[in-house]
Amino acid sequence: MADSFTYFLMSWTDLSLLLLTAIGTFAGIYIGAIPGLSVTMAVSILISFTFAWDVNDALALMVGVFCGGVYGGSRTAILLNIPGAPSAVATSFDGYPLAQQGEAGQAIGLSTVMSVIGGLIGVLILASTAPVLSEFALQFAPRDYFLIAVLGLLLVGSLAAESLSRGIFAASLGAVIGLVGMDPVTAEGRFTLGSMQLLGGIHYVVVMIGLFGVAEALFQLHQLNVKPVRQNVEKIIPSLNLVLKFLPLSIRTSIIGVIVGALPGTGGDIASLFAYDHAKRSVKNPSKPFGQGAYEGLVAPESANNAAVGGAFVPMLTLGMPGDAVTAVMLGALVIHGLNPGPMLMVTTPYIFWFMVGALVLANFFLLIFGLMGIKLFSKVVELPKAILVPLILVLCVVGSYSLNNSMNEVYWMLGFGIAGYFLKIFGFQMGPIILGVILGPLMDNSYRQAMSSVGDSMPAFLIELMTNPLSIVLTLAIILLLLSNLPLKRMIRSSKNPS
Amino acid sequence: MIKKALATLALSAGALTALSPALADYPERNIEGIIQWGAGGATDNVARSLTPHVEDALDTTIVLTNRPGGTGVIGMNSVLTKPANGYTLLYGAENPQLYPVMGLADFTYADMTPINVIGQGLVVIAAPADKDWENLGDLLKDAQANPGTLRMGGTGAGGLPNTVLAMINSVDELDVRNVTFGGDGPGITAMLGGHIDFMPLSLAAAQEHIASGRLKGLAVLTKEPIKQLPEVAPITEALPEIESYLPWGPFWTVAVRKETPDDIVATLADAYEQGVANEQFQQFLTKNGAQSLNLRGEEAKQFLDRWQSVTAWALEKAGSAKVSPEEFGIAKP
16 A cells, blocks of 8 residues: 555656656647547557656656647537547537627636546545446447447437527438448448548547537638627636535546547547536536526536546556557557556556556646646637638648648548538537537447447347346446436426426 | 857768768767657667667767558558668568568568568467467367367557468368457457467567466477477467478568668668677577577578568468569569
């Protein structure tokens, strides 16, 4: 125990580790804020960069970049309606309306504090229950991932603000986009029109940058002469009262974040959408209606996606299995530095676990400091004239999508989705459900086929498994409840009971 | 000062281009290394561990980028479309040798010049520790008593588990439910949760789980026991006829376009030979369940041809090839 504490404090007491964590967090915030410059990419570049370093130094830097990057995605989501990363998509739903009302500073301030609370809850759960949680995550069979994907697709009801039918159309479109590429089972091209480039599929970040970035930039051209909203830069740091008011919601959504993050097949992007949906269902009187600048709509996804960081480390540190794309790359870093990530990691090199936990806590403190710094300056971005802002957004979009794979193909796709997204926007389609479809479509496809081949392609056997496995029963019931709660049936019963 | 330096630089650059290219010293700028698999995977780990040692030997920087997608088709295609001047290298795995028979692309390593065949991964057939089987023979008996009920973890057509299954089926009978996962990692996760019954895996991915006692090895794909898992029987014990396919495993190689000038190929081959031989890298390979090969020139080509012929014909024999290897002139083993 005393040893664990020493390991925990390693990154706190060593000046170079402290500095590296700080630098990593700072850099991560800005990498995360630029759409397309992803944390995964930054960490894989760092592997080559830190090859000759001591493993602790390399890990401290990577942990910082990871924490900062996940948080950074919210910046551009709030200021420009362009999520810096898929896990910040839900943040834009209420963050951008807040910026439009002159409250960009307050929105960033609140999202920073909530990110740190979420992040710390994530680390706390990682430190206290990692082995139990990872055993729990192992219980999820392919059929359960399928049920999660179905549950996720039902979020369309929450995300499609005005028209459910448009939302369903958008989500289906997204699912089809997500399925383009090589069929994972048969290795045949699917919707590839015989093109070799399409065999690799369409990167969902490309879709996101196009739909949110370019489409938004084009849309803003309609308001070239509209005077930008003056930003109120007073009281940027949320008051204790405000934080305490949202704390229960933040804790609930952080738990969602940790669990979804700890499942090896799902990550912060799905977690934040679930969290947003949870906020929408559980908060009866939000500060403003959801979608028009509700603080609750900001608190939920921001707590969840940062809590998912702690969650992602659970399978990584206990089993050597990545919880998401970033931890997959970090596992590679451990291998290259001569460690053996796997179930024996905690036995052979127990210090790594507590060292990581310590570095994560430290990174969250730096996040609070760096996140709250410079908000006044950042909020002014919204006040920039459109003639400067729009070209700037377009440049960022091109850089971001090019750097995904160092190839122009992604740029063309991004522009194509941008233009398509612009027209979809004009006709009142929401972008959120499309991204939902792109993320969940492949998960649903893979897990359904895995589940079916596990039972010898027999539908009755599949249904029996759904009815007999406790985890599957819970998930199936959740789906049924969600469906029923969305049906007008409920209203009909209520109105028949109280004839007024 | 800076202006002057820039002017000298510009002048010398001009002078260099004026000279015949043979006189220019290769490499005179950064080299791009394209990894055909994603970050954090086996190929990526090998590339990132090896490259710093090669950089020392070449005295230049090799900028590594991942271009994953389509079992590596995208990354390989992008190297094939770049100039053949030695400034674009492919860090590839075994997959290109099967592209034509899987109907994925019409190119293979025959369209490139191998600089170095770095090493070959060892393969182990693993199962959850609580299974009754002691070895592959027990599994085969169980599978033959209950055909089509055991769940095998696979990684899709052309992947390692499917190839091993095809090899077994070409000498014996193993009728299973093939459950496809996105790679070794997701497959192991499912196996730890008891959602699949066994899976052929790279030793690198499986060894820590076998060491922890949660998985057990049923057979290793070699003729003799290996030092990393001395207690696991070689596959030839249960299936003696499979010997003709061995040694077999996934491998990693560095290659350039076929049209690259010979002197550049030689410079690169020297540097990579030195890099692979580096003690630190050798330790990395052993630790990760791989055998060092360090092959160049003709030896490398022979290795690639033999691997392709053995694997493609095993797939064909088991009925898993989409196009017969005969159509591409792949010789029978």
